[in-house]
Amino acid sequence: MNEYFKNYFEKLGFSEQTIIQSSVYEPLKSGKNVLGLSPTGSGKTLAFLMPTIETLQAGEGTQLMIIEPSQELAMQVTRIARNWAKLLDCKVLSLTGGANVKRQTESLKKRPEVVVGTAGRIKSLINDKKLKTNYVKTVIIDEADDLLQGETLTTVRQIINSCYSDIQLGFFSATETEILEELDKWFGNKIIEKFDVRNIDKTRGEVRHGLLEVLRSNRNKMLVRLTHIKEFKALVFFNQMNDLNKAYSYFVHEHYNNIAKLTSDQNKIKRQKAMEDFRLGRVKLLLTTDVAARGIDIPKLPAVINYDLPDNAIDYIHRVGRTGRMGEKGVVLNFGDDHDLRDLKNLLKDEEYTLQPIYFFKNKLVDNVPDQPKKPNSIKNNYQKDAKKVNSTKNKPAKRKKVESKFPSSKVNSNKKKKKNKHIKNKGMRKKWRDMSKNK
Structure with missing residues (x-):
């Protein structure tokens, strides 16, 4: 390893390379094509950055191209790459969609040695002849299982075909898909050496x-309760943008300021601010879709929440890979009813995950809800309460007296007289009618 790189590596607090880093270092440095497979959070970014940057020649134009699946991941890799490239006086430029194209075009005139970007923007700049590929010698496809599918596969192949035929290729992923087993067929029958350290x-x-049983109608309230846990923050994953926006509107309406969202329809500035606020702990919950499921490195992230359960095992692997990185502890909370959680178990039956029920109890996440202790002398206390009720009932005045006490005595007597007089009057009239009939 370059002496400057070695010193910087140790300055970052690393004592030795991870398995994936040590496995691909020499092959990449010597120009071989590689496929690197390792778990999330195992240091894949440095695995392809250190050996490829070390071979750069300052001032010789763009020599290294790194393709990422999202703006966030491209910006993250750009920040890391700049720290290493400046050790060799090399420049790194980020080329992502949503950013100012004219500004990127002006920056390309400075001939950066490294470009990191999304496939669509890189292809567009190549087609416009703004990004020169004459001197590109290495192309890294990060999160290859995601990039090499659908229309993006075609775009990546077009980018590679714009470079020289003897270009070096590097593919990296945490999960293996069918196309990763056929890379030689898709990319010019190149010999690609596979390093699987998963x-x-x-x-x-x-x-x-954890399996947290909660109805959909109560999930927003559960998120609020989770924010009461000390030093808690989490990425919250949704399957659909519409459901995410509904949940976010609820929190805005209820004036919760410690929740933000990260979606693909936001502009670059809003997305960067959401990520920065979340990294710095200004917000506790970051609502997102799978746009943030791949590669995003948030140091010491304590939790991941699946507000909506993923549809396949690969998405679950990448989502939960945001926590528990580089030896840190973490927790995954899967929301759903009994049926949803049972389906999730079946979905992950072939994966090495232990899914257990988890509960929210007294602002903590616990594996079991403890039984509530009974109050001492509870029987005696209940007996005393019952005795007091009996005694109070005995001492109460009769209901009739209580009613009569509400009215003055004169009013009661007057009512009685009226009833008596009315009866006597009617009785006298009946006697008079009988006498009259006899006289007739």
């Missing part, structure tokens, strides 16, 4: 995978 890598920390 079963031997031990960089993952202890992560609890």
Whole structure:
């Protein structure tokens, strides 16, 4: 390893390379094509950055191109790459959609040695002849299982075909899909050396995978309760943008200021602010879709919440990979009713996850809700309460007396007289009518 790189590596607090880093270092440095497979949070970014940047020649134009699936991941890799590239006086430029194209075009005139960007923007700049690929010698496809599918696969191939045929390729992913087994067929029959360390890598920390039974109508309230946990923050994943926006509107209406959202329809500034606020702890919950499920590194993130359960195991792997990175502890909370959680277990039956029920109790997440202790002498206390009720009933005046006491005595007597007089009057009239009939 370059002496400058070695010193900086140790300055970052690393004592040794991770398995994926040590496995691909020499092959990448020597120009070989590689496929690197390792768990989330195992240091894949440095695995492809260190050996490829070390071979750069300052002032020789763009030599390294890194393709990322999202703006957030491209910006994250750009920040890391700049710290390493400046050790060799090399420049790194980010090329992402949503950013100012004219500004990016002007920056390309400075001939950066490294470009990191999304596939669509890189292809557009190549087609416009703003990004020169004459000197590109290495292309890294990060999160390859995601990028190499659908229309993006075609775009990536077009980018690679715009470079020289003897270009070096590097593919990195946490999960393996069918296309990763056929890379030689899709990319010019190149010999690609595979390094799969997923079963031997031990960089993952202890992560609890909890099943939290909660109805959909109560999920927003549960999120609010979780924010009461000390030092708690979490990425909250939704399957649909519409459901995310509804939940976010609820929190805005209820004036909760510690919740933000990160979606693909936001502009670059809003997305950067949401990520920065979340990283710095200004907000406790960041609502997002799978746009933030891949590669995003948030140091010491304590939790991931699946507001909506993912549809496949690969999405679950990438979502939960945001926590428990580099040996840190974490927790995954899966929301759903009994049926949803049972389906999730079946979905992940082939994965090495232990899914257990989890509960929210007294502002804590617990595996079991403890039984509430009974109050001492409860029987005696109940007996005393019953005795007091009996005694109070005995001492109460009769209901009739209580009613009569509400009225003055004169009013009661006057009512009685009226009833008596009315009766006597009627009785006298009947006697008079009988006498009159006899006289007739």
